[in-house]
Amino acid sequence: MRPSTFEVTERRAKINVFRVGRIWAFKHFFGEKETFKLLADHYSRDNYRFEFLTEHERDEATEKLRARGFEIHLVEDPAGYVVSLEKSSKYASVLKNSIEYAETQNERVFLMKDLVSVELALDFGAEIYDGIMPF
Template sequence: MAVFHRAGHEQVNVFDVDGIYLFKHYFEGEEVFARLKQYYNNQQYRFEVSPEDFDEIQAFLDTHGYGLVLVDALDLFVVVVRKYTAHPDNIFKKSVIQRSVDDYNCFLMVDQVAVVQAVYEGATRLTDTNLKNPF
């Protein structure tokens, strides 16, 4: 994963899934959200940015105190839960996208804090299973 070092910037993880950059974050300020609104998926509560627009959006957010970091190790951000069982409380809010594989629901989490919390609440890291990454 790329490392972001600029002081005063809030890191936002970005995931390349099927050729679209996905991220979930609450951005402060009307100007920021107004600029990003066209990329916001209201049904999935996430931003979806095409590769053609990514550099421009990244530069814009950089000037407003947000550092977009493209995650290259998606497996480390995926947790799994058996279908038809109780899911950790915050898993839907803190996941960027969900897909099913075999008898499991797989969730791509926004950051490592969300991964740790989901595991603490009963999810399993993808890397601790034999499942293939669906993302």
């Protein structure tokens, strides 16, 4: 009897690239320095994310990432990725997985980097935000 063989598809890391105001941005930790170095000119140390001022810059970066095996999703409408917490809540664990952050009069609003981060934020006590996007 011959052993069964089947094709194994390698899982590709997914990166969501969001339109945030006038720029495109994403947050991802690259396990290897070489990939980070390819995009280092676009890394914002102040915001802990990669930022692209033009669609051309964004497209060049996404092609480099695709060539390295990443699956890229461009997100223009962040609905479903935005959560909020009351201002009095602790928020550090939510902030670390967010792309953007803003405060309103009563709450803190976060654009999360992916749906897994949204779920973690909800488990932490956040709620899906349904107001006017502050960013």
